[in-house]
Amino acid sequence: MVSASAPRTACAARAWLATLxxxxxxxxxxARAAETTLAERGEYVFHAxxxxxxxxDVENDGAPLAGGRRLPTPFGTFVSPNITPxxxxxxxxxSEADLERALRHGEGPGWFxxxxxxxxxxxxxxxxxxxxxxxxxxxxTVEPVARENEPHEIPWYLRIRVAAWxxxxxxxxxxxxxxxxxxxxxxxxGAYLVRALSHCGECHTPRDGFGVSIGSRELAxxxxxxxxxxxxxxxxxxxxxxxxxxxxxxxxxxHVGMDPDGDFAGGLxxxxxxxxxxxxxxxxxxxxxxxxxxxxxxxxx
Amino acid sequence: MKxxxxxxxxxxxxxxxxxxxxxxxxxxxIKYRQSVMKAVGGHVGAIGSIAKGEGGSADHMKAHxxxxxxxxxxxxxxxxxxxxxxxxxxxxxxxxxxWDGFAKAAGAMKEATAALAAAAAKGEDVGxxxxxxxxxCKGCHKDFRAEKKG
Numbered sequence: 001m002v003s004a005s006a007p008r009t010a011c012a013a014r015a016w017l018a019t020l021x022x023x024x025x026x027x028x029x030x031a032r033a034a035e036t037t038l039a040e041r042g043e044y045v046f047h048a049x050x051x052x053x054x055x056x057d058v059e060n061d062g063a064p065l066a067g068g069r070r071l072p073t074p075f076g077t078f079v080s081p082n083i084t085p086x087x088x089x090x091x092x093x094x095s096e097a098d099l100e101r102a103l104r105h106g107e108g109p110g111w112f113x114x115x116x117x118x119x120x121x122x123x124x125x126x127x128x129x130x131x132x133x134x135x136x137x138x139x140x141t142v143e144p145v146a147r148e149n150e151p152h153e154i155p156w157y158l159r160i161r162v163a164a165w166x167x168x169x170x171x172x173x174x175x176x177x178x179x180x181x182x183x184x185x186x187x188x189x190g191a192y193l194v195r196a197l198s199h200c201g202e203c204h205t206p207r208d209g210f211g212v213s214i215g216s217r218e219l220a221x222x223x224x225x226x227x228x229x230x231x232x233x234x235x236x237x238x239x240x241x242x243x244x245x246x247x248x249x250x251x252x253x254x255h256v257g258m259d260p261d262g263d264f265a266g267g268l269x270x271x272x273x274x275x276x277x278x279x280x281x282x283x284x285x286x287x288x289x290x291x292x293x294x295x296x297x298x299x300x301x
Numbered sequence: 302m303k304x305x306x307x308x309x310x311x312x313x314x315x316x317x318x319x320x321x322x323x324x325x326x327x328x329x330x331i332k333y334r335q336s337v338m339k340a341v342g343g344h345v346g347a348i349g350s351i352a353k354g355e356g357g358s359a360d361h362m363k364a365h366x367x368x369x370x371x372x373x374x375x376x377x378x379x380x381x382x383x384x385x386x387x388x389x390x391x392x393x394x395x396x397x398x399x400w401d402g403f404a405k406a407a408g409a410m411k412e413a414t415a416a417l418a419a420a421a422a423k424g425e426d427v428g429x430x431x432x433x434x435x436x437x438c439k440g441c442h443k444d445f446r447a448e449k450k451g
Contacts, residue, residue, distance in 0.1 A: 037347065223450070230450040252349070257439050261339075262346025264435065266442025266451075 001020065006259035030248060042138025045131045048197040054270050055080045066090075066145035071118055072227050075211065076154030079119045086144040096136045103132060105174050106164070114164035116152075117172070126177035126196035171212045186283075190291030193284060194219075198276060203231045203268065206301070220298040226268055237297035250289045255282065327384045331412045333377040335390070337372060344369040345438070348431070350353040363421050368435075370411075370418040377407040406441035 031285030046052070057068035057080075067082040068074040084090040091099070098109045106121040107114055109152040115121060127135075157163065177196050179188040194200045206222040218235070235241040241248060249260045257265040257273040265273055277285065344365045351357035351365070383397040384390070396403045413433035420427040 198408035221450070225448075229448045232449045256435060258345065258349060258435065260346075262342035262344070262349065263338075264345075264442055266439065266446045269448075270439040270443040274436075 038134050038137040039141050040138075042134035042136065044279070045127075045135045045197065047276055048137050048193060048284070049127075049135070050198065050272060050276040051083070052277045053133075054119075055083050063143070063145040063147065065139075065142055066147040067149060068147065070153075073118055073211070074224070074228070075116075075158060076152065077291045078116065078136050078152045078154065079150040081149045082145065082147050083139065084142050084145045084147075085140055086146050089148050090144060091139070092144060096133065099136050099139070100129075100132050103127060103135075104176075106168055106172065112161055112165070114161045114168060116158075116164045117167065119129045120199045120202045122172055122213070123196055123199035123202055125172075125174045126192070128176060128196075131197070167210070171210060184290075186290050187294060189284065190287035190289070193288050194291050198272075198288070200234070203272075204224065204234050216297060219292075219295060221300050224256075225301070229267060231268075233298065234292060235295050235298045236293050237299055240300040241297060242292070243297055247286075247293065249290050250292060250294075251282075251285050254288060255280070255285050304449045316355075320357070327386065328389070330382045331386060331390045332382045334392070337375055337379045341369065341372050341376075344372070345434075352431075359424070360414075363418075366414070366418040366421040366427075370414040373414040379405055387447070391449070393445050393447055396445050403441070403445055406437070406445065410437040411442060417432060427430070 020268060035044055052064060054069055054071065056062055056245045061070050065084045067080045069080045071078045082090040085092040087093050087238045093110065101107050102115065103121055103124040106117065108300050150158055177192050201213055201219060202220045203226040204221060206220060207213055220235055221233035222231050233241040236243040238244055245260055253259050253265065257270060348358065348362065351362050358448050380396060380403065385392065385394045413430060417427055417430035417434050420430050
């Protein structure tokens with residue numbers, strides 16, 4: 001009995017191992033097939049940059065990228081716009097240069113058309129030209145949706161975009177990411193993902209009273225992060241951050257959502273995992289981890 | 302010997318009887334539901350370890366998935382009493398304001414973990430059921446648990 005079933009059990013266990021590892025590490029998905037066309041590469045950039053979450057009214061089953069998601073901030077509630085290629089209500093009439101200006105300079109094609117930094121262009125400004133081009137190619141392939149934009153629910157003095165212009169003048173530093181030649185290629189890829197595409201700091205770095213990310217506190221957590229909710233410290237600080245997590249544990253959390261206690265990410269991070277990080281190649285997840293563990297460990301406030 | 306047992310019985314009796322020390326007070330309610338969740342996390346962590354070949358065996362896998370499916374049937378009951386305490390607990394008031402939604406999220410976990418245990422017991426491919434299990438954890442935590450603080 002034992003001798004007959006033992007090999008079968010071992011064999012079955014190996015089969016489990018294989019499928020479980022695939023499921024756990026998310027290595028099997030179609031999104032990880034090699035991208036060939038510019039639009040396919042753009043889709044990867046689109047996932048890494050998490051554009052879908054903000055521009056889709058997920059709660060009310062809104063059409064993808066048709067806007068309408070409400071984003072509460074200390075300055076009022078913003079309503080994301082339609083970025084499908086609909087010519088009237090979306091960005092169908094835009095050119096690639098218009099998208100580049102929006103991402104890199106927080107500026108729209110209209111007259112005095114400055115965006116508020118709820119649209120995380122302070123991170124996207126660091127995107128590479130190649131990634132912007134690919135993203136544009138992908139956005140052209142999305143289903144157009146004729147959904148009209150809603151006005152933001154913000155005070156009248158913010159509705160005229162002078163405030164956005166003033167904010168940018170004072171606090172915004174445009175400019176593409178420049179790699180640090182003293183660091184490895186993997187570290188630089190991680191830095192690019194964290195600081196440009198995946199914009200981790202938009203939620204994990206605390207802001208001052210003007211809504212400006214405090215650079216000296218990079219990723220040290222915030223009592224009122226995105227949508228007014230807390231975000232944890234993810235610097236390698238032993239007690240307050242993720243200093244006790246191994247690289248493997250960090251990788252698992254980012255790719256699947258499971259932490260070292262078998263606990264699962266919730267809140268906005270569950271969305272970041274599902275919409276963005278789960279779609280990334282494991283090498284990119286490892287690059288993010290490499291960058292995170294290199295940061296100065298900062299205590300929480 | 303007998304005296305000791307008597308003393309123990311009296312002690313346990315007083316623990317249960319005295320409000321504020323133990324029993325079904327708010328602190329106990331929080332503690333119990335968190336213990337259930339910790340047990341869930343323990344099994345899921347072990348399943349992950351086995352999956353990565355860090356330890357365990359096929360039999361362990363069966364046992365952990367069966368225990369997880371059992372625990373899933375307790376989740377709804379463990380949360381039935383409304384206790385909101387921002388300091389000691391991350392359960393949001395929304396759980397009891399939207400009880401149907403919460404019960405549905407617990408139902409998703411029951412379904413996914415039952416499928417996982419069934420597949421593991423039969424030695425079938427568990428990849429899909431495992432993914433559904435993870436999604437059920439994230440789904441409920443996303444809507445009904447407060448964000449972890451820095």
